[in-house]
Amino acid sequence: MYTKTIKMPATKDSNIVKIAIQMADQQAQLIEFNQKQPLTGIIQELCNAWDLSDPDTYALQFSDNNNHNYITEKNRNEIKNGSILRLEHSPSKTASDILAKLNNGNNDEKVSALQKLSTLSNDVTFALEFINKQGLALIISQVGSEMAHQLYVLQTLLLGLLEQRMMTKMDPQDQDALDKIKELRRIAFDTEGSVSGDVTARKQGVFAKDYKKLGFKYDINPAMDFTETPPGMLALDCMVYFARNHMESYTKVVLENSCRADEHECPFGRTSVELVKLLCEVLRIGEAPSEQGQCYHPMFFKHDHPFEEFYCVCIVLLNKTWKEMRATTEDFVKVFSVVKEQITRALQSKPTGLDKFKLKLHQLTYSVITSLWQQERTSREECESHAKPIIELREQITPEIMDLIRQQRLGFLVEGTRFTKYGPRGQRMKDKFRYVRLSPNHKVFHYGECDEKSVPTIDELPAKLAVVEIRALLTGRDCPHMKDLQRRKTTHQLAFSLALDSVEVSSLDFVAPDEQVFDYWTDGINALLGNKMTSKETEKDLETLLSMDIKLRLLDAEGIDIPTEPPPIPDNPPHYDFCYELT
Template sequence: MPPPSDIVKVAIEWPGANAQLLEIDQKRPLASIIKEVCDGWSLPNPEYYTLRYADGPQLYITEQTRSDIKNGTILQLAISPSRAARQLMERTQSSNMEARLDAMKELAKLSADVTFATEFINMDGIVVLTRLVESGTKLLSHYSEMLAFTLTAFLELMDHGIVSWDMVSITFIKQIAGYVSQPMVDVSILQRSLAILESMVLNSQSLYQKIAEEITVGQLISHLQVSNQEIQTYAIALINALFLKAPEDKRQDKHLNPLDLPATDMANAFAQKHLRSIILNHVIRGNRPIKTEMAHQLYVLQVLTFNLLEERMMTKMDPNDQAQRDIIFELRRIAFDAESDPSNVPGSGTEKRKAMYTKDYKMLGFTNHINPAMDFTQTPPGMLALDNMLYLAKVHQDTYIRIVLENSSREDKHECPFGRSAIELTKMLCEILQVGELRVIMEVLELAFSILYDPDETLNFIAPNKYEYCIWIDGLSALLGKDMSSELTKSDLDTLLSMEMKLRLLDLENIQIPEAPPPVPKEPSSYDFVYHYG
């Protein structure tokens, strides 16, 4: 006969004592189980202790998470999160540097647990850590190692979302940005500093502005030229974050040196060109295989880069805009030079000039020979196709001229007109590369959920609508023996409660409510109903 589902068999350890093998009844209060464990080792004050996992992140076990305990799990008896937080708070401010370093190591490990993090933050632990970083006393022994653990603990605590990133001071931001901009800094400090700046940028628009004023594009790009792929990954992650927050008006500013651009101009076209060159030479063509996280960050950067083209892709050409029409004139001028310019033909009039233009536009391969601007009124590809054509004409002029002249002299059945081909090719590339189609929207994020069926494996889903999302979440919660907490369940409960209140109010008014529902009427003799209009 299988054991009851509410009973789990575990081993519980305590330093210097033999492990206890227990059968835990999940229906019993956790405090009662901890008291039983403490009594087994004759430990007083069981309220000072709690249970946590012995392996992995060693997370604390609470009433909310105890259902995750599996048969055969090894647990530890440990001091409670509140006592641990209080002790570490005192030790992190000790005058003994060795004791402070040990405290920071333990704090960095425990901060990943949300239960401990809540207790430590409630004791103003974040304020203490920021002050330690702001002091920047480099004369202390073990300074680099201690700072690395301090930054790790700070990042872990903030990642729980218990407090807002906006509480961070300008002094702290300058200190962290200083570690990123320094040419020679400990790798562990640099890695954590990049991660902290990324979180600040993603979680606060006001902090984005402050951080962007402290670092330049060149300082970030320099971290892509190192041999440490972890540093490269964190640097690209920060670049992506700055890219996401970059205001639209900063994306096309022209500067002579892209490395001197402030980080607010991360999406600037010149900075992007230099960034792509560095990534190609030092990351993609590097002598190390690209890891999963690096591949993901490169993918995100590629999506963000392509999305910059969306505005031009969705912009129709205005046939009355002289600046836009001048681009078409430039394409014609480069292809046929001055030899076909009607102004050089003696006695050329308006009609002859129009005929010459029409002939040239036909040779360029436009569909509308009279007004080629009309070829760019379809979106996509819109003005992006014209941008690509002009780039080819100016940067690869010989190739452009050869393509135009070769196709203009072919037979009709073999023709591949440059204009039409360029427009269709641009449209095809926009579809293949999904330009502008991969922006994450909050509505989609709210419909996503994951099933963890193995410590390292998950099944990820996106529900087609809110109703099905609620059905899935409630169904999975019911299977796991947890409360159903979706918005749909709450709405149903509200409806039932409202109905119950109405019934009780009717009862207070002495209005008789029948115990049984009214009888269902008999079926009609036939269903042939006729309605006569008046």
């Protein structure tokens, strides 16, 4: 193959490397590439040699198997002696051609354009050009799951550029980083804005006090706050970006917390480090794109610093949530669990811009989140309660729970109750009270008159009634003292009587002071008589205790979906040769 050579003046300058330039349907050019010469000038010379017009529509690309990125002023230093580059259409021209084919091309042209877009989407330079030309909006409207995957890959790779900073610990000797920490203090507390104030006006002890107000964990040496990876230096980058670009919000956050009581302050430094770590986790920064992934967020393609702006919105949210929860430093983990829920739920709504993301966060207050959690928990429990394994478990433990309720009711009767005395026709007897209690062996009721405040012991109650003498329990209108309804002075719903086999006394009559006492006594008497306890209190207690017991038994299965039907029992094995006895 014939190669055309452009002669360059001989030089030993280290900025000059010898490389080859290829182009489709053209002879390769061997040139001496001057790192100090602008790329536009080099491309102009190449176009002149190949008689190409419009050099502004061309750009250089790497031609390595794993690197097809466009060459820019930022990455040109990667060109080494012997490198082979390609002259291709510029990112702007290529993006325009792809969009034209996607809009107006036939099916084959659209497939070809999508394949080229898939190849170039890893290049940030091209990606930004494509997005600026509204390519993202077109793709969202025209392309389905395959393109969604490519956008997911693009987002993952763009955010993946932050991994290096995320995994970089702060170097105590890094003067630039130390200056950024000082800048955070100066913007927050030096109202005159004087840079020289750091040198002349304040002592180190006062700086430490300011760093404590800023919420750093290590206020003597704040650099120590950025030694954990992740989030590493990415946390400092975000904090400085917030202070520089959203100064009013930054100073408001810092000054509001510096004025609170120590236990209620939301430490800006510490929460920022933890928040950046959380955001990296939510966005999976540092993870390679999966083959099936399709989850992307359009708002990250609409800003030059998407992650930093994302942090700025979330740090304001965090402070708002902290105040809503009236949190203290001991609630740090709890606050972040709520903030994570707010962020993930807002992202699930696929906001197209940061403004819509803010609006969604504004709707997801702390009270809304707790309400949603409760609804989801109730719904999950309701669904699980109908599963056959849960139904069988309820049936299995119900007798144990009913026995607990029975013991509680009998214990209540042993403690005893003071009842107001009523006449045979249901009239209340003024200042007349009867105290009744069951013996510890559950065989005898002891009762007798008492005053309004006394609690007599069993020995102080003269009358006795053996449980075996009770023929039946009567309630409501069936009670003897509720027969004359016209002259009654109490409600019959709380009345109950013990019908006796005794000739001398046919019944022992009561009116409970409230519904709970009525339920407890009727339950206890039914338990003594061997009858079923059917009161509303029993139903409520049974449901409460069953629910608590089942939750405790299922703690180890938290997060596991319980099937509505048990899995089928497998067939017997063809043989049992795998069984053996240990000697």
